Amino acid sequence: MGAEKKPEKFVVSIGPQHPALKEPGHFEFAVEGEIVTSATARLGFVHRGMEKGTESRTWVQNLYLMERVCGICSAVHAMAYAQGVEKLAKVEVPPRARAIRQLIAELERIHSHLLWLGVAAHEGGFDTLFMLSWRDRETVMDLLEAITGNRVNYSANVLGGVKIDIDEVKSAAILKGMDFLEERTRHYMKVVTEDETFLGRTRKIGTMTLEQALRLGSVGPTGRASGVPYDVRVDAPYAAYQDFPVNIVTDTAGDLEARFVVRIKELYESYRVIRELVDHMPAGELTTRIPRRIQEGEVVSRVEAPRGELFYFLKSNGTDMPERIKVRTPSLCNWGSILATAVGHRLADMPMILAGIDPCFSCNDRMILVKRGNDQTVWTWEDLRRYGIEYYK
């Protein structure tokens, strides 16, 4: 052949089964040498057809279904759904119930961010941090269990309010827990901003500029680390965020390190607002009556999940079952952004970059397919993770 031979592309495909992590999803990376030239995703391993399922369940039953869209951020799903239904039914939720909703949502944010910190550290081969952050996470799990009766899927929300209350004993336990976690979080902040070996994996890696983040529609901490000033808690306060406001945390660096820093600073904000909530908990009723049949209408309900803006669209046809429920989870927005930023980075950085958005697949499994010419090799996520760690040794 006279023509010059094109360099062969090597496709690395990851997924869909991962040992230590949360969910399934499948990625394919085309690489030239070390550098990723294109990335695609295949979701749907945990697609269960819930949006359709909601149409054959009653409004009350759906609360428990929606809570199980994602087990990590279950309370915010239930909250977004309940708020939407309450808006449809034109029902006002008592102030105490709104404050307790916010309290649970913020406790959940702490559990989710600490979980992510551990998982992201594990992807970087920093298992000590993984174990430590998960050990400390048990503090908040204990609190959630003490308050709601369950460690995960708390079912704290009901249509029209909440079904749990806070008393003095629980308040004292929460305050004590926050003090302990705040001290531990200061230590983690030091680790992620000062530990040389860890910085080698995070600083100036996976950088997304503000323009890119805006164009790609990043939300949540991923977007805020690039300076995208969106936070539903601030922009459109719901629950009790009007009375117990949080400050928006942004960064300008846009790299992986910034994503760590933003999430850790958000933890401080959560500790602060939880203390305020506990100290100034409004008195009053916990629930209000809500009709079984919801009047016709359409509402949009937005809340800030730990991973970003969660968007619910509810349409009622006047019966006891919804006409349509649309759920747009924050991870879906962030997928687009991450697949675009992956291009041009080293294959060894992929685990950290993907973990950097805190992907929530139920809201994806990961295996890798390595393709050389017609030759395909499947890597597991574990293989890729080890490859990354070896590369940086």
Added chain:
Amino acid sequence: MTTPMVGVIEKVKTWARVNSPWVIHFNSGSCNGCDIEILATLTPRYDVERFGIKLQGSPRHADVLICTGPVTLQARDRLVRVYEQMPEPKFVVAVGSCGISSGVFQGCYNVVGNIGDVIPVNVYVPGCPPRPEAIIYGVVQLLKSLQN
């Protein structure tokens, strides 16, 4: 080989298996609630590694498959493939209500059924999600049954 010799070897194998089972985890459509609790069993509060239980990345090295969630159409073939890749003897622990009865996801169009419909299950751990202690207890029950 003589029969008593085979018996001794089998005993040694069972002893080894019970004292250090290697586990693989597969999510066939769960909400993550069970998955984070399984992960929690590895972390310092519960720390199952001290009992020799090790979470393994490859099905080819695993003795026990821990499954979570209802089985979705897309995940069904993968679940069967992971199960088939495991060497004999192999055991399956289904964690969570969804694995038992599809849970709240019953009737959703992309859900095929529960884990028992797709692969044989040895131990079911109920709960939504089960506590980490319950998951450990489930695995211990499995190991006890192996000893006999």
Added chain:
Amino acid sequence: MDIDQKLQAGAEIVKEWVISTSNPEVNRVDLVVAPENLKKAVAAMLDSQWGYLSAITGLDHPEYLTDETGVKKVDPDRGNLELLYHFSGGAAVLTLRVTLPYSEAVIDSICDIDMAAQLYEREAAELFGIEFRGAPSTDHLVLPDDWPVGVYPLRKAFTGLKKES
């Protein structure tokens, strides 16, 4: 800027394409546009930096058949699909609505002007059977690989897959 002003400013940007306007909630405005103008309206919204595209919702409005026994049933062949493009700017939500008949469920893809829309469009394409003209990828995103062609689960006519015999 309060919410009313924000909504008005948003409606102003796309007013040349708007057919009708409604306010379903205090912080929302719904604007109906013709399918051929949708892309222009989205481009204008994005250029103005009013907000960002939060989600694309699909809705199915089937027509009903009444059989001889008086039972109402969904007609699988006649009806309309509706796409809702939700833009969020602060607390305000502006929605562009387009209606597409089953017989011509085709609309221009907006992926070339907003990359974030790709996953939303693919979801709507799979679940509702809407063709996005010029979309970069039409592979399955959420449905299984062996999902039957022409079956769209979120249409009202869909009640479940037939059991494999």
